[in-house]
Amino acid sequence: ETIKGEHLKKQFLSNQIINQQDSYDVNYQEDQNNDKYVLFYFHQYANFVLWGILVDIGIIVNRYGILLKNKIEIHAIIMSIAVLPSIIVELFMIISGNTPNLNGNQNLQGVHSIIGYIFLAFIILQTIGGIIIKFGIQSVKTQTHLKIKSLLHIILGYTIYLLGKIQLGFGYYMTYADLKYYGKGDIISFWCVYAFIFLWRIIFEIFYQKGQIYSIFTKNDRKQKEHSKTLQESLLVQYIEQNEQSQIYNEFQSKLWLIFNNEIIDLTGFFHPGGQYIWEKAKGREVSRFIYGGCGLEDGTAQQYPHSKNAITLLKNHVIGSLNNITFAIPIHENTINSTQWNLATITKLNDKTSYFGFTNSQYQIISQFTTIHSFGKYFQIQSLKSTKTPIRQYTCIISMAPENVAYRKELVQYIETIVTTQQQAKIPQQTKYLQELPLIIKCYESKNGFSQYIHNHKDEIYDIQGPYGPPHGIPNRGKIVIICGGTGIFPFLDLLDFILKTIVYQIALNKFGKQIADSLNPFDCQYNTNIHITLFFAAANKQELLGTDILFPIIQLQKFLDKEFVRLIIKIKDKIEGIETVDERFSKGMFDKFLGKILDYQRFLICGPPQMQASVPNILKEMGVQNQHIHFI
Numbered sequence: 035e036t037i038k039g040e041h042l043k044k045q046f047l048s049n050q051i052i053n054q055q056d057s058y059d060v061n062y063q064e065d066q067n068n069d070k071y072v073l074f075y076f077h078q079y080a081n082f083v084l085w086g087i088l089v090d091i092g093i094i095v096n097r098y099g100i101l102l103k104n105k106i107e108i109h110a111i112i113m114s115i116a117v118l119p120s121i122i123v124e125l126f127m128i129i130s131g132n133t134p135n136l137n138g139n140q141n142l143q144g145v146h147s148i149i150g151y152i153f154l155a156f157i158i159l160q161t162i163g164g165i166i167i168k169f170g171i172q173s174v175k176t177q178t179h180l181k182i183k184s185l186l187h188i189i190l191g192y193t194i195y196l197l198g199k200i201q202l203g204f205g206y207y208m209t210y211a212d213l214k215y216y217g218k219g220d221i222i223s224f225w226c227v228y229a230f231i232f233l234w235r236i237i238f239e240i241f242y243q244k245g246q247i248y249s250i251f252t253k254n255d256r257k258q259k260e261h262s263k264t265l266q267e268s269l270l271v272q273y274i275e276q277n278e279q280s281q282i283y284n285e286f287q288s289k290l291w292l293i294f295n296n297e298i299i300d301l302t303g304f305f306h307p308g309g310q311y312i313w314e315k316a317k318g319r320e321v322s323r324f325i326y327g328g329c330g331l332e333d334g335t336a337q338q339y340p341h342s343k344n345a346i347t348l349l350k351n352h353v354i355g356s357l358n359n360i361t362f363a364i365p366i367h368e369n370t371i372n373s374t375q376w377n378l379a380t381i382t383k384l385n386d387k388t389s390y391f392g393f394t395n396s397q398y399q400i401i402s403q404f405t406t407i408h409s410f411g412k413y414f415q416i417q418s419l420k421s422t423k424t425p426i427r428q429y430t431c432i433i434s435m436a437p438e439n440v441a442y443r444k445e446l447v448q449y450i451e452t453i454v455t456t457q458q459q460a461k462i463p464q465q466t467k468y469l470q471e472l473p474l475i476i477k478c479y480e481s482k483n484g485f486s487q488y489i490h491n492h493k494d495e496i497y498d499i500q501g502p503y504g505p506p507h508g509i510p511n512r513g514k515i516v517i518i519c520g521g522t523g524i525f526p527f528l529d530l531l532d533f534i535l536k537t538i539v540y541q542i543a544l545n546k547f548g549k550q551i552a553d554s555l556n557p558f559d560c561q562y563n564t565n566i567h568i569t570l571f572f573a574a575a576n577k578q579e580l581l582g583t584d585i586l587f588p589i590i591q592l593q594k595f596l597d598k599e600f601v602r603l604i605i606k607i608k609d610k611i612e613g614i615e616t617v618d619e620r621f622s623k624g625m626f627d628k629f630l631g632k633i634l635d636y637q638r639f640l641i642c643g644p645p646q647m648q649a650s651v652p653n654i655l656k657e658m659g660v661q662n663q664h665i666h667f668i
């Protein structure tokens with residue numbers, strides 16, 4: 035009896051267990067197939083795909099898709115695909131509240147719902163923010179606070195991203211972690227799935243940072259571009275090379291073209307991540323100063339920003355042509371390997387803050403004189419090879435300030451003064467053909483990790499120097515132009531002014547003693563036939579800051595011996611300078627009116643000076659009726 039009773043009891047208990055197991059199984063199976071939980075399962079699977087995988091793709095497109103023309107649109111579409119269904123399923127979940135038997139840790143249900151509500155509010159906010167930023171970026175109007183808006187979008191974006199991942203974890207943990215039917219194995223599969231939704235992104239990141247994914251991107255793009263240069267692009271390149279400003283203005287107004295060192299770039303159709311107004315203002319200009327963060331926009335609407343290598347790749351991928359190279363360094367031996375490494379051999383103080391820097395490279399000799407007016411206004415790009423912290427910066431090519439040229443100029447001026455006063459021939463000074471050193475003049479600015487400060491304190495070091503780069507000033511051979519500069523802003527014009535001084539000397543010699551004597555002053559066949567008139571406004575804080583006076587003052591003195599004026603010099607300074615027109619007031623409309631007269635007589639207005647001057651002078655000129663395309667920053 036007892037044995038039978040025991041047996042029945044055991045059978046009953048085991049039936050109970052079987053029934054219990056069955057009921058889990060049946061419940062689970064039923065729940066899965068049950069129409070009334072369809073919203074729950076849609077919510078579960080949709081969220082896994084959207085916030086586990088898709089959202090990463092959306093972020094990747096935005097972070098690394100700089101090279102894609104429609105990156106903003108692609109990012110917006112992907113994020114909308116993640117956000118819209120999420121909003122719908124969340125709302126349905128809130129309304130229906132229908133969940134099947136949860137076989138996990140149900141204590142988390144409260145947290146899961148709170149995060150759900152916050153998440154819903156955040157994604158709606160983020161979508162609205164995204165739309166505002168999209169219009170801000172794509173607008174050509176100057177944008178204020180766009181950087182802050184973008185930063186907020188990034189912060190909220192990553193908050194949502196992390197919440198999404200955490201929320202997925204909670205959801206799956208609640209649903210499956212303790213599912214008895216699968217026993218302990220299920221918690222392992224839960225962790226595997228959970229790890230996957232983070233891991234694939236981390237793996238992607240590692241490959242990307244190593245440059246493997248990045249190089250696939252760039253190689254393909256470059257190949258495509260080489261094969262697809264259009265007729266229109268060739269025409270634009272031709273106009274830019276020949277400096278046909280009005281043709282470019284008339285025919286290519288809608289093109290977004292830029293110059294990066296010596297490359298001509300077409301970025302039409304791309305949007306600048308900091309706001310399209312930035313490219314509208316940089317359009318048609320040399321932009322390496324912006325890319326390496328040397329300068330902000332002159333009107334103060336965008337600050338200095340050192341760009342990533344993505345920005346440089348973007349530019350390199352859209353090269354449509356190159357500017358004609360000019361050479362300053364001639365290889366000494368036939369088989370010289372192209373070397374851009376120069377030793378800083380000399381530093382000589384010119385004033386308190388500014389010094390002459392002389393660089394040597396045993397493979398090259400440096401020419402002492404450019405021969406046409408179109409070679410001037412170029413710059414070198416220089417970088418410290420020792421300090422990776424200091425940025426790449428641009429410095430003007432000023433061969434006229436090399437010690438040999440300074441000495442020669444002094445002799446030349448003395449010579450011509452002697453012959454015009456004595457009316458007799460004198461010993462003709464000789465200009466050396468090659469310079470000992472590549473000369474730069476650099477003012478020291480105090481800034482954290484600044485290049486100018488670094489180089490002032492690091493003589494006998496090797497620097498990488500490339501160039502000369504950049505478009506010419508576009509100085510016409512005849513006609514009137516205006517130069518407005520301040521402080522070191524005179525540097526880009528010194529070689530040109532030196533050329534004009536030599537033109538004056540040549541023409542005096544030609545008038546007085548004929549072509550033979552004049553030509554002996556021109557051993558390098560320079561084209562001293564220019565017919566240009568420059569009105570030069572030069573602002574300096576004090577006499578010390580007036581660099582280049584050994585070129586400027588002789589021009590003013592010597593041109594009196596000719597029947598035409600080449601340069602009208604107006605110096606803005608407190609002190610009086612004998613024989614020179616000076617003013618002691620800020621540049622203003624009244625002042626320019628007084629000195630310039632009919633503004634339409636002038637073909638170009640070239641501006642180069644400290645930030646404050648670059649911001650104010652163009653506005654004054656525009657107020658006077660000068661058209662935008664005639665105003666150029668150097």
Ligand SMILES: Cc1cc2nc3c(=O)[nH]c(=O)nc-3n(C[C@H](O)[C@H](O)[C@H](O)COP(=O)(O)OP(=O)(O)OC[C@H]3O[C@@H](n4cnc5c(N)ncnc54)[C@H](O)[C@@H]3O)c2cc1C
Pocket residue numbers: 323327328329413425427428429430431475476477478479480481482483484485486487521522523525643644645668
């Ligand atoms: C085409 C080109 C040619 C140049 N040629 C020369 C040259 O021949 N000699 C030369 O000394 N510099 C020249 N510059 C400027 C030079 O490239 C650097 O911008 C400068 O040396 C400062 O760099 P940094 O790294 O030392 O300072 P950064 O760390 O860049 O900081 C410089 C600080 O000084 C301010 N600043 C920059 N320029 C001026 C200015 N003109 N007046 C007042 N404040 C200013 C900036 O706003 C910033 O706060 C040239 C720039 C360009 C684009």
Ligand code: HEM
Pocket residue numbers: 100180181184185292306307308312313316321324325329330331336337338339340341342343344345348349
């Ligand atoms: C004209 C050529 C320019 C190109 C090709 C260019 C390209 C880019 C690219 C690709 C980025 C994305 C981030 C990066 O890769 O660094 C970027 C960001 C940025 N650029 Fe430029 N840029 C140019 C000019 C300028 C100028 C003139 C300024 C202002 C002085 C500027 C300011 C910024 C800022 C502030 C950002 C950050 C935007 C953000 O992410 O919020 N850029 N630029």
